[in-house]
Amino acid sequence: MNLDVLPGSGNGLDLSEVDRIVASRGDGPEAILPILQAIQSHYHYLPEPALRQVARITGLSPAALVGVATFYSRFRHKPTGQHIFRVCHGTACHVKGAQLVEDSIRRHLKMSATDETDSEGRFTIERVGCIGCCTLAPVTQIDQITYGHQASDTVGDAIRDFLSRNGKAAARPTIIAPTGPAIEVRVGCGSCCLAGGSGQLRDALEAEIARRGARAVVKPVGCVGMCHQTPMVEMVGSGGAGPLYTRVGADDAAAIVRRHLRPAGFFARLRSTFSGWLDSWIEADQREELDRHLTPPRDQAVCEFLGPQVRIATEHAGRLSPLDLDEYVRLDGFAAVRRALKEMTPNAIVDEVEKSGLRGRGGAGFPTGRKWRLVSEGPPGPRYVVCNGDEGDPGAFMDRMILESFPYRVIEGMTIAAAAVGAEEGIFYIRAEYPLALERVSAALDQARQRGFLGDNILGSGRRFDIRIVEGGGAFVCGEETALIASIEGRRGAPRLRPPYPAVSGLHGRPTLINNVESLAMVPWIIRHGAEPFAAIGTATSKGTKVFALTGKIRRGGLVEVPMGLTIRRIVEEVGGGIADGRRFKAVQIGGPSGGCIPESMADLPIDYESLSAAGAIMGSGGLVVLDDRDCMVDIARFFLQFTQAESCGKCTFCRVGTKVMLDILTRLCEGTADKNDLAKLEDLAFQVKRASLCGLGQTAPNPVLTTLKYFREEYEAHLRGRCPAGKCQKLIHYRVHEGCIGCTLCAQHCPSDAIPMLPYQKHAFDDAGCTRCDVCRKVCPVKAITVE
Numbered sequence: 210m211n212l213d214v215l216p217g218s219g220n221g222l223d224l225s226e227v228d229r230i231v232a233s234r235g236d237g238p239e240a241i242l243p244i245l246q247a248i249q250s251h252y253h254y255l256p257e258p259a260l261r262q263v264a265r266i267t268g269l270s271p272a273a274l275v276g277v278a279t280f281y282s283r284f285r286h287k288p289t290g291q292h293i294f295r296v297c298h299g300t301a302c303h304v305k306g307a308q309l310v311e312d313s314i315r316r317h318l319k320m321s322a323t324d325e326t327d328s329e330g331r332f333t334i335e336r337v338g339c340i341g342c343c344t345l346a347p348v349t350q351i352d353q354i355t356y357g358h359q360a361s362d363t364v365g366d367a368i369r370d371f372l373s374r375n376g377k378a379a380a381r382p383t384i385i386a387p388t389g390p391a392i393e394v395r396v397g398c399g400s401c402c403l404a405g406g407s408g409q410l411r412d413a414l415e416a417e418i419a420r421r422g423a424r425a426v427v428k429p430v431g432c433v434g435m436c437h438q439t440p441m442v443e444m445v446g447s448g449g450a451g452p453l454y455t456r457v458g459a460d461d462a463a464a465i466v467r468r469h470l471r472p473a474g475f476f477a478r479l480r481s482t483f484s485g486w487l488d489s490w491i492e493a494d495q496r497e498e499l500d501r502h503l504t505p506p507r508d509q510a511v512c513e514f515l516g517p518q519v520r521i522a523t524e525h526a527g528r529l530s531p532l533d534l535d536e537y538v539r540l541d542g543f544a545a546v547r548r549a550l551k552e553m554t555p556n557a558i559v560d561e562v563e564k565s566g567l568r569g570r571g572g573a574g575f576p577t578g579r580k581w582r583l584v585s586e587g588p589p590g591p592r593y594v595v596c597n598g599d600e601g602d603p604g605a606f607m608d609r610m611i612l613e614s615f616p617y618r619v620i621e622g623m624t625i626a627a628a629a630v631g632a633e634e635g636i637f638y639i640r641a642e643y644p645l646a647l648e649r650v651s652a653a654l655d656q657a658r659q660r661g662f663l664g665d666n667i668l669g670s671g672r673r674f675d676i677r678i679v680e681g682g683g684a685f686v687c688g689e690e691t692a693l694i695a696s697i698e699g700r701r702g703a704p705r706l707r708p709p710y711p712a713v714s715g716l717h718g719r720p721t722l723i724n725n726v727e728s729l730a731m732v733p734w735i736i737r738h739g740a741e742p743f744a745a746i747g748t749a750t751s752k753g754t755k756v757f758a759l760t761g762k763i764r765r766g767g768l769v770e771v772p773m774g775l776t777i778r779r780i781v782e783e784v785g786g787g788i789a790d791g792r793r794f795k796a797v798q799i800g801g802p803s804g805g806c807i808p809e810s811m812a813d814l815p816i817d818y819e820s821l822s823a824a825g826a827i828m829g830s831g832g833l834v835v836l837d838d839r840d841c842m843v844d845i846a847r848f849f850l851q852f853t854q855a856e857s858c859g860k861c862t863f864c865r866v867g868t869k870v871m872l873d874i875l876t877r878l879c880e881g882t883a884d885k886n887d888l889a890k891l892e893d894l895a896f897q898v899k900r901a902s903l904c905g906l907g908q909t910a911p912n913p914v915l916t917t918l919k920y921f922r923e924e925y926e927a928h929l930r931g932r933c934p935a936g937k938c939q940k941l942i943h944y945r946v947h948e949g950c951i952g953c954t955l956c957a958q959h960c961p962s963d964a965i966p967m968l969p970y971q972k973h974a975f976d977d978a979g980c981t982r983c984d985v986c987r988k989v990c991p992v993k994a995i996t997v998e
C-alpha cells in the first residue's frame with residue numbers, strides 16, 4: 210500500500226467517521242493503533258482514502274501509518290464479506306484437525322484454497338493463530354459466535370446455525386451484574402463456557418426463574434477451570450454449594466429450575482403442606498435425563514481434577530462474579546492494596562515480593578522482586594507499569610481466563626506494583642482477539658475508579674495511579690517486551706537489542722515495569738498472606754503455583770493451577786484423567802512456540818524452570834498440549850515453525866531467513882521429498898538461529914524442532930523414507946480398503962470430494978488423486994475396513 214500514489218479523493222467513501230475517530234483518539238503517534246482499530250471496526254477493513262484522511266488531519270506521515278497498518282495481521286486492506294469466518298489454527302486445534310475443518314468450510318462455501326471471500330460476498334475466511342478456546346478444539350468463530358468441537362462433517366451445521374440467527378446473536382456477550390440472591394444459580398461465563406452455550410443457558414434459566422417467580426438469581430461466574438464439562442450450573446444456597454450439573458444446555462433449564470427452586474409466596478406455603486409435590490412436576494423421563502448431568506458431591510473425576518490444585522492466581526474460581534466489586538472486596542479483595550499503601554514502604558513491598566521467590570510467569574522466569582527493585586531505583590520522574598496481556602502463543606489461554614474472570618485481582622496487582630516502583634500510570638496491553646477480556650477489564654477499571662481504588666487519591670492515601678488499555682493488533686512478537694513498548698508508542702512492533710532493559714529505559718525512555726498477567730495476579734495473595742506461605746509452595750528455585758492451559762488429547766482439559774514441582778505425569782494422568790479415546794500417551798508440548806516436546810518416557814519430570822530448560826523445553830507462559838500416538842512429531846515441529854516464521858518481524862536475518870529455510874526443510878519432510886542431508890542441515894540451522902537471533906522469538910523458535918529431533922529422531926528418519934508413522938502428514942497418507950468391507954456405501958455417501966465410487970454390496974476403492982484425506986470415510990466405516998498406510 211503506497212498512499213503517495215493514490216488519488217486524493219475519498220472514492221465515494223463517507224469519511225466523516227474518520228474525523229470523529231481522530232477527534233476522540235488524539236493525533237500523536239500513540240493514537241495510531243487505536244485509530245486504525247476504530248477505522249477497521251467501522252469499515253471492516255482499512256480503506257486507503259481513510260488512511261489518507263488520517264494523515265491529513267493528524268500530520269502523521271503516511272509512512273508511519275502504512276508501516277503500522279501493514280505490520281499487524283488483524284488489519285485488513287481489502288473489503289471483506291458480510292461476516293468474518295475465523296478458523297483457529299492454535300496447537301490444540303491443529304492436532305485435532307483444524308486444517309480439515311478449514312478445507313471443509315471452503316468446500317461448503319465453494320471457495321478455493323486461496324480465496325479470501327466467497328463469491329456471494331457473505332463470508333471472509335481468516336486463519337487465526339489461536340482464539341484461546343483450546344478445550345473446545347477445533348474451534349471456529351463467525352463474527353462473535355464461537356463454535357467448538359468442529360469437524361469436517363459439522364461445519365455445515367455451524368453455517369446453517371449462524372445464518373438462522375439472522376445476525377441477532379452476533380453481538381458481544383453481555384455481562385449481568387448480580388443482586389443479593391436467595392439462591393445463587395452459578396453459571397460459568399468465561400469465553401469457553403460461552404462458546405459451549407452458557408449464554409443461552411443463562412438466558413433460559415433467567416426466563417424460567419422469572420416465569421415461576423422463584424427467589425433465586427442467576428450469577429455469571431468466571432472460569433471454573435473444568436472446561437471439559439462446560440456448560441455448568443451449580444446451585445448454591447445458604448448451606449453452601451449444592452448440586453452441580455455439567456454439560457447441560459438451555460433445554461435443561463426448565464427442569465433444573467423446577468427441581469430446585471421453589472415458587473415464592475403462596476406456592477411456598479403449598480409446598481410445606483405437600484412435601485415432595487414439586488418433584489412430581491418433573492416427569493420421570495425428564496428427571497432421568499437431568500440425573501445424567503448431575504455430578505455427585507464427591508464425584509471421583511471432579512476430586513481428581515481439583516485434588517492437586519492450589520488456587521492463588523485463580524483464587525475463588527467458580528465463585529466470584531468477575532465484575533462484582535462488592536463481592537471481590539468481601540472476599541478480601543483490595544485488602545493487599547490497603548496494606549501496601551497504608552502499612553508498607555515501597556521498599557518493604559519489593560522486599561516481600563523478592564522473599565516470596567515469585568518469578569515472571571510470562572515465559573522467561575525472571576525474578577519479579579529483582580525487576581521491581583531495578584525500576585524503583587531508576588532516576589526520578591515518570592515511571593510506568595505495564596501488564597502484558599498479549600498472550601499470542603497458540604495453545605495458551607491462561608491470561609485470557611485470568612483477565613476475564615479476575616480483572617480486579619490484576620488491577621490490584623498492578624496498583625501494588627505501582628506503589629512499589631513509584632509509577633502513576635499503568636497500561637493493560639491486551640490482544641484484540643480477546644474481546645471479552647477487553648470488555649471486562651474496561652468495565653472493572655471504570656468501577657475501580659468510581660470507588661476510589663484507582664485515581665488521584667487511592668483509598669485516601671494521597672497516592673495517584675490510573676490505568677488505560679491498549680488493544681494489540683494481532684502480532685505475536687508484540688508480547689516481547691521491547692516490541693510491546695514500540696507498539697504502545699505507535700511504531701511497528703519490532704523488538705530491539707537489550708540492554709538497556711525496559712526496567713531501565715522503557716516506555717518513552719523511562720523506567721518501565723512489564724509483568725505478565727499471571728505474575729501480577731499472584732501479588733495480592735503474597736502481600737495479604739506474606740512471602741513465606743508462597744515460598745513454602747513449589748521447589749527450591751521455582752516457588753508458588755503455575756496456571757496451565759491443559760489441552761489436546763486429554764480426557765479432562767481445562768485451566769488448572771498446580772504447585773510448581775508437580776510432575777508432568779500427575780498433571781496428565783491425575784488432573785487431566787489420562788489420554789482420551791483409549792489412545793497412548795506420546796508426549797506433551799509445553800511452552801508453545803518457544804517451548805518443546807517432552808516424551809512420555811520423561812513424564813516424571815517435575816514442572817519447574819530448571820528441569821524443563823534442561824530437557825530443552827521452557828515453562829513458557831503455560832500452554833500444555835497433550836499428544837497421543839496419532840500425532841506426528843515432525844508435523845508438530847513444522848506447525849510451530851510455520852507459526853514463528855509467519856510471526857517473525859523480519860528485523861534480523863537469522864530469524865527471518867533461518868526460520869524460512871528450516872520451515873522449507875520441514876515441509877519437504879512432511880511431503881516426502883526431503884533428502885538424507887536435510888536432517889543435518891535442519892539441526893545445524895536450528896542451533897545457529899537459536900544462537901544469533903536478536904530477540905526471544907528467534908532464540909527459542911528452534912526449540913520444538915530440536916526437542917523433537919532429540920526425542921523422536923526415528924520419526925524424522927521414517928519421513929525421509931516417505932512414511933508418516935502416525936498417519937498424519939496428508940501427502941504421505943494413502944487409504945486402503947480391506948476385505949472386511951461390506952459394501953454399505955457409507956464412505957461413498959460421506960466423501961465430500963466424490964473420491965469413492967458408490968459400489969453397493971461390493972468392496973469399495975479410492976480415487977487417490979481426488980481424495981482430500983479428510984478422514985471422514987474412516988470415521989463412518991462401521992466395520993473399520995479402511996486403514997491408513
Ligand SMILES: Cc1cc2nc3c(=O)[nH]c(=O)nc-3n(C[C@H](O)[C@H](O)[C@H](O)COP(=O)(O)O)c2cc1C
Nearest residue numbers: 569570571597599600688689690724725728905906
Ligand atoms: C516472542 C515473544 C512473545 C512473548 N509474549 C509474551 C506474552 O504474550 N505475555 C507475556 O507476559 N510475556 C511474553 N513474553 C515475555 C516478555 O518479553 C516479558 O519477559 C514478560 O512480559 C515479563 O513479565 P514477567 O516477568 O512477569 O514474566 C514474550 C517474549 C517473546 C520473546
